Amino acid sequence: MSERWARAILTTYRWVGAAAFPMIGGYIVWRAGKGKEDRVRRHERYGRAGHPRPDGPLIWMHAASVGETMAVIGLIEHLLGYGINIVLTTGTVTSAQVAEERLGEGVIHQYVPLDLKPAVSRFLNHWQPDLAIMAESEIWPMTILELGARRVPQVLVNGRLSDRSFERWKKRAYLAEALFENLAHVVAQSEVDGERFRTLGARPVTVSGNLKVDTHAPPVEKEALATLEEQIGDRETWAAVSTHEGEETIAADVHEKLKSRHPDLLTIIVPRHPERADALEEEFTARGLKVARRSRNDTVLAETNILLGDTIGEMGLYLRLTEVAFVGRSLVQSGGQNPIEPARLGTAVLSGCNVQNFRDAYRRLIDAGGARLVRDGEMLAGGVNFLLNNYSARRTMIKAGRAAVDDMSGALNRTLQALDPYIHPLIVKSRLEGDEGHG
Template sequence: MSERRARALLSMYRFAGAAAYPLIGPYVAWRASRGKEDRARSRERYGFAGRPRPEGPLIWVHAASIGEMIAVVSLVESILDHGVNIVLTTGTVTSARIAEERLGGRVIHQYVPLDLKPAVSRFLDHWQPDLAVIAESEIWPMTILELGARSVPQVLVNGRLSDRSFASWKKRPSLAEALFENLAHVVAQSDIDGERFRALGARPVTVSGNLKVDTPPPPVDERALAALQRQIGDRPSWAAVSTHDGEEMIAAEVHVTLRHRHPGLLTIIVPRHPDRAEALLTAFEGMELKVAQRSKGEKITADTDILLGDTVGEMGLYLRLTEIAFVGRSLTSEGGQNPLEPAMLDTAVLAGRNVQNFRESYQKLLDSGGAKLVRDRNMLAGAVNFLLSNEAARHDMMAAGAATVEEMRGALARTLKALEPFIQPLIVKARLKGANGK
């Protein structure tokens, strides 16, 4: 694809978005009906501000969903400590809740505008950011073009390109370059990600490591934790977390296979999408398994087979209830989910082989002995059985995972160093404003 054609396609995208804008309402309403949009704040998706803009320099930080939100918490806190205002956007209701829990009123939270020119322009007209910091792999053409047209520096942090995304962009190199040339800096998660961004025309590119390593362990309600620990007692347990369709049934089948070898076995299943809980409950009950549903406050009794973790923001609770965790989206789906939170909470990590999106993290955990990949249900059952039966091996694996996470730290410092040329002038401006009282 020629450079001229790529720019023509981007212009068409701009006009198509403007034409589609009046028709997008039913789509947003449909998402709201399914709990995927905050109905009371739906106007924010069209770029209408829910809050006034504060005086002084302002940075727009975007973190699409829960994973990205957790990754940028420490980065956002570091910037806030210098007195610079932040408007933080997310794309999901659950990530908005995480923002409120972790950052409270220190940031201005808004839902990200739809990637359509009227919505993006309205958002930028109101907030007038001095800098845009985008987390991970959010590549929205209209937003990037509009920021570029206004000469607002854009920095992609914790940047990641999955195998699928890279292959897709690679087929359209001129289009990728026409977009990525608008980025002032890309801070990539890994050497592989860095090379991919460079191949697509991004300049400059540096590598920081994964920001999620430098986040605090997921928080927990200590009273809730103590209550559940009392209910579980000394029963053997394992968890299947961040699971996708099909993996919950595999976990239930593993439970049936192992419960006679490990009397009193409790299996904790935490689906990635809690709205699937009722369907899962029906399926488990069809297997004659007794389920305690966390969202309903049901207690774990002596004959409970499965604790169904169908709540948002309680991963820290579930992981602290066990020493073995299978991390989903890796057996029946592709890409994997983040293994770092289980590892930093002294948990032996198991996963399927489809973990391309977290390749470097898994490789380091595998090399140290902190994680093990399994091929199928039978291999997962064997791995869980082995770890339940061998305390020394389980604890060695837990310690190796925690040590690996510790060795991987430093991404936050490297990211802040890359951002320094963009943020330092804003810090000076904020301090001058404070000193002058204007």
């Protein structure tokens, strides 16, 4: 009965989506007006290709946003070395920018088609992928079903299911099983994630660790770093990075609390969504704080209180300006953000307690002594003050964090091993077609 229900629901989803397709244009235009869609390339969201399909085997790689894109860059670079074509889809403007900066013309970038049958079918008709690799927790029913109907192997890599997602799918286990049975393989981030996917019917499931650990350290423009280091001089600094609404206010509170003890303190605030920078500058200025914005290339003066990092793709710059970093979406909102980059780049990591989405990474960092959790703004101020005052404790945390990240490495090799049965035939096909082309 449950299997019949699942099929009925998915069939309804398919036809409701097809019926809604002609009316979706207004929504996309509205999102483009908000800067959430690329106005020039929004036709790609309907499955219309922006490039011709190259000859030879082709892998469709999907990474929803910036974090997922950064996670799969190493994997993509490895696959490109085999001479296989890759079309990379992402869902956000910022992730498209990251893909262009880090991969250039090595891959074909497209915006992911809407999960509606006409868009997905048009996309697949054009690109005809030999393999689909999806990153993290992207579960799009129509895309999965259409790939399944075409017998295209689908592999979920760096797979993760948050507490909320798992509970939601568990209540609809029959639906999850009807979808997950289409997946050829799930490569999960942790044992917890792996067991969750198995519970929902995915087979086979292997555990790789987090691909984000095996990515290269975020790049930095050396000239920009040298300029800011000269402007900051020997001032004490701390950073609040990947912050969400409300956490910037907490960071400003921390700055004001510590100002009397650290008169030359510079607070670096890097909001997860830079489009909020105007409102944040207005808020800080109203409090009497002097703000320098990176997007305007403002000079950090002696009287500057806050450097507002309102740019995309410069996390490597901001983290290299400090040795103490609070990682956001962990005090005001839940889920957390990835602490691996701050730990790798040599900061003592502080975070709120709501880090369910990165539970395994935080557990290992905390156990090693490279990260500490704080309950609220008061405790954050105390943690920042302690680390600024104690060079030895700060350096011990930094060293422990780097060691923990090194211990977590290896996910890329384990992922490649899991992918080998699907990749190897494409390598052979690519070489054979190459030989025929030269014959």
